[in-house]
Amino acid sequence: MTHTVLVTGVSRHIGARVASVLAADPDVSRVIGVDTVPPPSLTRAGGVSLGRTEFVRVDLRSPDIAEVIAVADIDTVVHMSLVSAPSRGTGRAVMKEHNVIGTMQLLGACQRSATVRRVVVRSTTAVYGSSPRNPAVLTEDMEPHDGPVHGYAKDAAEVEGYVRGFARRRPDVAVSLLRFANFMGPGVDSPLTRYFTQPVLSTVFGFDPRLQFVHEDDAVEVFRRMAKEDHPGTFNVAGAGVLLLSQCARRAGRPSLPLFSPVFHALGDVVRRAGLVDYSPEQVRLMSHGRAVDSSRLESELGWKPKFTTGAAFDDFLRSRGLHPFGGAR
């Protein structure tokens, strides 16, 4: 069976990689990529060849997306257009609209479509929040003690609510909800990767959070498999194991500067206003209490394990940025 796949968020690194992998797949007859901005050119750093992907510039917040789905007879929708940090110019309100209203429009269009059979949505493990009262290792069924109240994590939690509503209304559509740990890899540009490339890493005094990463190659592979086969349900996606923040800093060869948490918060505000690194309140909570998830449901569903452990994904990222631990290469 051949597929016609719609991929949202193709102008961003992971989205572009997923679109190009699907475009290269003989079972996929057509890939339509949409985003609010055109993809970066190949000559620029971070440009990924989209292959035979057809790009359509659509603002997800507008109902135009319904037309794209109807005209192209889309059967699989891969929704990965979630913005994790406000861009410098626009700010939080635009980000929230993009994430939440955009998803509502897209799901509305899918609901009316007679051709859509499969919907894959990118979410994040940030929906579990970071709390000293959460279990150490989270599974998909757990209700977090302190749910997210800020930014990206709150958007993702709201998006998940709409996705679950959609799955109830259209039980004939296979809906996969993927909760990814932080992406890590040579091409990833996120608040967290920018954090680790700073000359000095500010940390919260007295806390050493557990962090988990998923390598971009593994993330792309998960999206590819989910787009090609039915795997309904909610799945955590993370590389095996955890790294402590102190361990990450040592591997990156970066000195860390422990700050008392009120100072960290205040500094976070200043730095955020200056538009440098994202120290959103959720990021600060992550930097205090950390988070780890259990991906075994995904592994048994797909019969496949992420190739990169959390540690290997981080090391690959460090290699690509030329970062070494103190005392030379590993």
Add this chain to the structure above:
Amino acid sequence: MSVPGHEARVIPISAAPSYDEPDGPEPMAKALAFLRRRISGDYEVDEFGYDAELTDKVLLELIRPIYHHWFRVETSELKHVPEEGGALIAANHSGTLPVDALMMQVALHDEVGRPLRLLGADLVYQLPVLAHLARKSGHTLACPEDADRLLRKGELVGVFPEGFKGVGKPFSERYRLQRFGRGGFVASAIRAGVPIVPAAIVGAEEIYPKIGELPFLARLLGLPYVPITPFFPLLGPLGLVPLPSKWLIEFGEPIRTDGYDPSDADDPMLVFNLTDHVREVIQQMLSELRLRRGHAFPPFL
């Protein structure tokens, strides 16, 4: 040292799991390799954040002198602790500060060769420094999810079912077990089908005799209590030095739970009865062990 008349099993400290290769290089080279691993971040922690190497080589190394020379801890009936597989150790809790948790960890690590994974109050994970040291030394939050996960992985899990009620009780209540909460630990043991090993710790009650409280300061600091002892806050930081009482730790016969169906964990009556049983066993062990020890501060008292 073993208590006469009892079969204590003494395992030399070298039997504990360690990172030394049998035909390892020179001590100096080993120390340098250790430093290199630590500085370059090239070591493993488990998903709970347990750093086995740091715990064995640094954290426990700091506590061992206190274990051997300050409290002169003696253990007995170690044969009741399973050498492998999941098991739940339930012990009495006392001492104003949870020093008993550290001593039990040293006892099980060095004399049975097993890391102890304690379930701690959420307060621990909110406090700076304590939060990450607790995780690095293998402990986690007392919640059913974490307990079940550790037991399924075949770990040796420790609980103090009395919680703050036990550790913060006044000196006049010493060696009297407090209420055992809802028995969540028993439900976890039933779900995993692992034995519950009762443990009695004698000696911790006397390290900081709590004769009063400063409730206002406790509210201000968000702590469950701020104690007054004969020396604290009178002598300031010096009052924080624990009194050198004589300690005994004994492990009782394991209470098996593999006869129950995992779904029995949802039967409140059964869980309550089993919890009561565990409590009675520990209380009895505690009273006997206290008699056997005699004075808390030999040879002075």
